Amino acid sequence: MLSAEDAKKIILFLSAAYYCTESDAARAEFHRLANAVRRAAGLPEE
Structure with missing residues (x-):
C-alpha cells in the first residue's frame, strides 16, 4: 500500500501537469x- 504522504506528493506532481495543459483528454x-493514486493509498477519490 502507498502511504498517504507519498500519494500526496505524486498528486501534487500530477496537479502541476494538469494545470500546464489545455488538452481536455490530458x-x-x-x-x-x-x-488511482488515491485508491492505492486508501484516500477518498475526488
Missing part, C-alpha cells in the same frame, strides 16, 4: 491517475 488522464 486533463482527464491526469485526474484518472490522481484518483
Whole structure:
C-alpha cells in the first residue's frame, strides 16, 4: 500500500501537469491517475 504522504506528493506532481495543459483528454488522464493514486493509498477519490 502507498502511504498517504507519498500519494500526496505524486498528486501534487500530477496537479502541476494538469494545470500546464489545455488538452481536455490530458486533463482527464491526469485526474484518472490522481484518483488511482488515491485508491492505492486508501484516500477518498475526488
